[in-house]
Amino acid sequence: MTTPTQPTPQPTPPTEPASNTSAPWSRLDSALTGGLALALAALGYLVFAVRSNEADVATARRQLDEARASLKRAESSAGIYGDTSKAALVASEKAVPDTQPYIVVSIAENRLWYKLRDSVLFTTRVATGTGKTLKKPGGKEWKFETPRGRLKVEKKEVEPAWVPPDWHYIEMAKKKKMRIARLEKGQEIKLSDGSVVTMVGNDVVKRLSGGEIVPYAVREGHEIVADGRMVIPPLSSNQRKYTGVLGAFRLYMGDGYGIHGTDVPSSIGTSASHGCVRVRNEDIETLYQIVKIGTPVFIY
Amino acid sequence: MPTRTLAIAVGLALALAGDGWLALRVRSLQAEARQRRTDAFGTATATADAQMAAQRARLQGILDRVRAEAGADRGLHLSVQVDSGTATLERDGLVLHTMDVDLGPESLVGVAPDTQRLATPRGVRTVKSVVAKGQPFELPEWLYRERGISPPTNRKLKGALGLGAAFLEDGTLIYAQPTEGPLADSLYVWPGAVRLSADDLKAVLPNLKPGVKVYLF
Numbered sequence: 001m002t003t004p005t006q007p008t009p010q011p012t013p014p015t016e017p018a019s020n021t022s023a024p025w026s027r028l029d030s031a032l033t034g035g036l037a038l039a040l041a042a043l044g045y046l047v048f049a050v051r052s053n054e055a056d057v058a059t060a061r062r063q064l065d066e067a068r069a070s071l072k073r074a075e076s077s078a079g080i081y082g083d084t085s086k087a088a089l090v091a092s093e094k095a096v097p098d099t100q101p102y103i104v105v106s107i108a109e110n111r112l113w114y115k116l117r118d119s120v121l122f123t124t125r126v127a128t129g130t131g132k133t134l135k136k137p138g139g140k141e142w143k144f145e146t147p148r149g150r151l152k153v154e155k156k157e158v159e160p161a162w163v164p165p166d167w168h169y170i171e172m173a174k175k176k177k178m179r180i181a182r183l184e185k186g187q188e189i190k191l192s193d194g195s196v197v198t199m200v201g202n203d204v205v206k207r208l209s210g211g212e213i214v215p216y217a218v219r220e221g222h223e224i225v226a227d228g229r230m231v232i233p234p235l236s237s238n239q240r241k242y243t244g245v246l247g248a249f250r251l252y253m254g255d256g257y258g259i260h261g262t263d264v265p266s267s268i269g270t271s272a273s274h275g276c277v278r279v280r281n282e283d284i285e286t287l288y289q290i291v292k293i294g295t296p297v298f299i300y
Numbered sequence: 301m302p303t304r305t306l307a308i309a310v311g312l313a314l315a316l317a318g319d320g321w322l323a324l325r326v327r328s329l330q331a332e333a334r335q336r337r338t339d340a341f342g343t344a345t346a347t348a349d350a351q352m353a354a355q356r357a358r359l360q361g362i363l364d365r366v367r368a369e370a371g372a373d374r375g376l377h378l379s380v381q382v383d384s385g386t387a388t389l390e391r392d393g394l395v396l397h398t399m400d401v402d403l404g405p406e407s408l409v410g411v412a413p414d415t416q417r418l419a420t421p422r423g424v425r426t427v428k429s430v431v432a433k434g435q436p437f438e439l440p441e442w443l444y445r446e447r448g449i450s451p452p453t454n455r456k457l458k459g460a461l462g463l464g465a466a467f468l469e470d471g472t473l474i475y476a477q478p479t480e481g482p483l484a485d486s487l488y489v490w491p492g493a494v495r496l497s498a499d500d501l502k503a504v505l506p507n508l509k510p511g512v513k514v515y516l517f
Contacts, residue, residue, distance in 0.1 A: 029304060046318075050326055064339050074353075300507050
């Protein structure tokens with residue numbers, strides 16, 4: 001009889017296989033835990049970095065805003081000044097007169113320009129006042145200078161007659177070493193030969209002792225002389241009017257001053273006049289034609 | 301997979317996702333900060349430029365205003381265009397006489413502590429006094445020193461200012477080169493002064509009476 005064979009007890013599997021099953025998870029766990037720790041640390045760092053960078057951005061934003069505000073202020077102030085200067089220039093343009101021609105006379109250069117704005121329409125040499133003085137009988141004196149300032153052409157004259165002022169006779173008398181005798185209308189100057197100098201109508205005449213009347217013929221340098229005295233004729237007399245001395249035309253500027261021609265063309269370009277502006281006769285003809293009454297005359 | 305492992309894995313994934321998002325955020329913020337700084341720098345540069353432009357415009361505005369005042373002045377006056385070295389005698393908005401001028405350099409004159417800085421002014425001035433042709437005039441001691449000449453005991457010389465001169469209220473001198481004395485040098489111009497040619501001075505000086513305005517711009 002055979003005894004059933006007892007099955008051979010199987011050896012208990014070592015616990016090793018069980019340990020082997022949980023070990024990978026455990027390793028994975030620890031790896032994951034390590035990774036998680038690192039990730040959390042990184043998270044902490046990054047949160048800090050974000051906050052720091054947010055602050056940085058806020059600062060940069062503020063700086064940018066401030067810079068923009070400064071720029072705006074700077075631009076607006078530049079604009080203000082720009083506008084001011086434009087306004088000033090407009091004001092300047094308004095100050096320029098209309099398109100009216102004008103005359104400029106330089107006393108120092110003895111030159112005349114007829115201009116329209118900056119364009120010279122005509123220019124020529126002139127003679128202006130000498131600047132010399134002559135004593136008046138009363139103690140004061142005449143100064144023969146061309147007046148500086150703004151004048152204007154008040155009238156245009158053809159064949160102007162020169163009515164010599166008193167200084168002309170005083171100057172001539174001084175030159176010829178004579179005394180002066182002033183003849184008033186209705187008066188007479190008795191002469192040593194019995195004749196008299198008097199007025200008949202508008203003429204200064206010499207009435208001879210026999211009653212004969214001889215009108216005086218005068219011209220510049222040949223004034224009436226009576227017994228060694230130079231006679232100043234009345235202003236209204238014909239003997240107080242010299243023709244041809246001022247050329248064919250005159251642009252009268254008032255107060256006795258004018259731009260006129262001359263019978264002494266060699267004086268042009270020098271300081272030779274008694275205050276008027278002398279030009280050559282051909283130039284006064286041109287000026288007479290192109291200059292209108294009312295034209296401003298600037299003398300400097 | 302054990303729950304614990306899963307939980308850790310999920311936690312890790314979330315942490316990594318958070319890291320990633322934060323890293324991107326940091327990068328974006330850095331880029332924004334960099335951009336804003338660049339913008340701010342650019343704006344600051346533009347601001348500086350604008351401030352300079354405003355300053356230039358302000359100065360130009362002042363000069364334009366002086367120029368405009370000169371143009372609007374109907375009376376006889378002298379305008380000195382400092383930058384172009386020209387001057388004009390004007391009246392009623394019209395130019396009567398144009399001339400080139402030499403302008404004296406800016407200079408510190410005198411001996412410390414009694415020094416004075418002279419420079420051509422800008423703005424509106426008036427003629428204060430006129431020295432006539434041949435009128436004796438006492439030249440300042442510093443002028444001799446500047447010229448390297450020992451100052452004489454009597455510095456009041458006849459014709460020291462040549463054909464004459466005009467002094468503005470601030471002491472600025474308008475003159476022409478004389479033929480004698482320390483100023484008789486074409487290369488030397490009185491510091492801060494306006495020097496005309498002899499012909500121009502002859503033309504202009506009789507018009508520069510005290511009170512006449514002089515515009516410098």
